[in-house]
Amino acid sequence: SQQGEEDPQALSIQEGENATMNCSYKTSINNLQWYRQNSGRGLVHLILIRSNEREKHSGRLRVTLDTSKKSSSLLITASRAADTASYFCATDTTGTASKLTFGTGTRLQVTL
Amino acid sequence: NAGVTQTPKFQVLKTGQSMTLQCAQDMNHEYMSWYRQDPGMGLRLIHYSVGAGITDQGEVPNGYNVSRSTTEDFPLRLLSAAPSQTSVYFCASSPHTGPEAFFGQGTRLTVV
Numbered sequence: 001s002q003q004g005e006e007d008p009q010a011l012s013i014q015e016g017e018n019a020t021m022n023c024s025y026k027t028s029i030n031n032l033q034w035y036r037q038n039s040g041r042g043l044v045h046l047i048l049i050r051s052n053e054r055e056k057h058s059g060r061l062r063v064t065l066d067t068s069k070k071s072s073s074l075l076i077t078a079s080r081a082a083d084t085a086s087y088f089c090a091t092d093t094t095g096t097a098s099k100l101t102f103g104t105g106t107r108l109q110v111t112l
Numbered sequence: 113n114a115g116v117t118q119t120p121k122f123q124v125l126k127t128g129q130s131m132t133l134q135c136a137q138d139m140n141h142e143y144m145s146w147y148r149q150d151p152g153m154g155l156r157l158i159h160y161s162v163g164a165g166i167t168d169q170g171e172v173p174n175g176y177n178v179s180r181s182t183t184e185d186f187p188l189r190l191l192s193a194a195p196s197q198t199s200v201y202f203c204a205s206s207p208h209t210g211p212e213a214f215f216g217q218g219t220r221l222t223v224v
Contacts, residue, residue, distance in 0.1 A: 003154055031211045042116075042202060042215035043155075088154055090213075097206035097213035098143040098162055099170065102154040 004089060004103035012109040019076040021106040023089030024069075030095045032065055034074050037086045037105075046087075047074075079110045114138050118203050118216035125193040125223045133188040133219050135203030142208040144186040148172065148199040149218075155202060161186055162208070193223045 004025035013019055025032070031050050035043040049056045049065045049072070056063045062075040076083055086107045090100040119134045137144065145160040147170075157170030161180040175197060177189040186205075190197060200220050204213040 003156070006154075009152075033211065035215075040218075042217045043204075043213075044215070045212045048211060090155075092211050095211060096143060096208060097204065097211045098145060098160050099157055100145070100155075100204075100211075100213060102147075102156070104152060104154045 003101060004091065006087075006089060006103040006106045008106060009104070010107045010109070012111065013079055015079060015081055015110055015112050017079055019079050019083070019108055019110070021074050021087055021108070023072045023074070023103045025072075025089070025091045025101070025103070026070065027091075027093060027101075029067075029091040029093055031092050032063075032072050033090045033092075033100075034061075034063060034072075035088045035090060035102075037088065039085070043088065076108075079108075081110050081112055084108060084110045116203055116205050116214050116216035118201075118219050120219060121217065123219060123221050125190070125221065127193060127195060127223060129193050131190050131193065133190075133201055133203075133221070135186045135188065135216060136184050137186075137203075137205040137214070138184065139205060139207075139214065140183060141205035141214070142183070143206045144180065145170070145204045145206075145213070146176070146178065146186070146188045147202045147204065148197075149202060150199050158188065158201075190221075195223050197221065198223045 089103040147155040159178040
C-alpha cells in the first residue's frame with residue numbers, strides 16, 4: 001500500500017490550545033493537501049502546499065512540508081470546539097486530484 | 113449548489129447481491145473518483161475517470177466496476193457483494209486544472 005501515515009491517531013485538547021498533527025508519505029509528490037471530515041460527513045478541503053513550498057498559512061491553519069523527510073505537519077492555532085473532526089493528509093503525483101493517496105487520519109477532539 | 117451527490121446514503125446487501133452506487137456532480141469537473149473508507153485505513157482509491165469514456169483502476173479495484181458515459185455521472189457497481197466490501201464509499205470530483213477534490217457525503221454499505 002502507498003498509504004501515508006498520520007500521528008497521532010487521536011488528539012484531545014482544550015479549547016484555545018494549539019493542535020499539531022503530522023503526516024508521512026512514501027513517494028515523491030506534486031502537492032500535499034489537508035482535508036477535514038466531520039463525523040458521518042464527506043471530506044472538505046482545508047489547505048494545499050506544493051512540493052516546492054515549505055510553509056503555508058490560511059487563517060488559523062499552518063502547514064509545513066519537508067520533502068527530504070517526506071513529511072508534513074498541520075498546526076491549528078487557538079482551537080475551537082467546532083474544530084472537532086478527523087483530519088487527513090492527501091498527496092498527488094500528477095498535479096491533479098484524480099488519484100489522491102490519503103493518510104490514515106488524526107481524530108481531533110476539542111473540549112470546552 | 114448541489115456539488116457532488118451520492119445515493120443512497122445507507123444500504124444493506126446480502127452476500128452475492130449486486131448493486132450500483134450513484135454519484136453525480138454539477139460542477140462540470142473532468143475528473144471523478146471512488147474511494148472506500150475503512151476504520152484505521154483512511155481512504156483508498158477504487159477507480160477513477162479523467163473524462164467521459166475513460167476509466168482506470170485504483171489501489172483496490174477488485175469486485176467493482178465503473179463506467180463514465182457522461183461528465184456528470186460516475187456510478188460504481190458491486191458485482192457480487194462480499195462482507196469485505198462493508199465500508200463507507202465516497203465519490204469525489206475535481207477539475208483538470210488543480211488538485212483540490214470535492215467529496216460527496218458518502219454511502220455507508222453493509223454486506224451481511
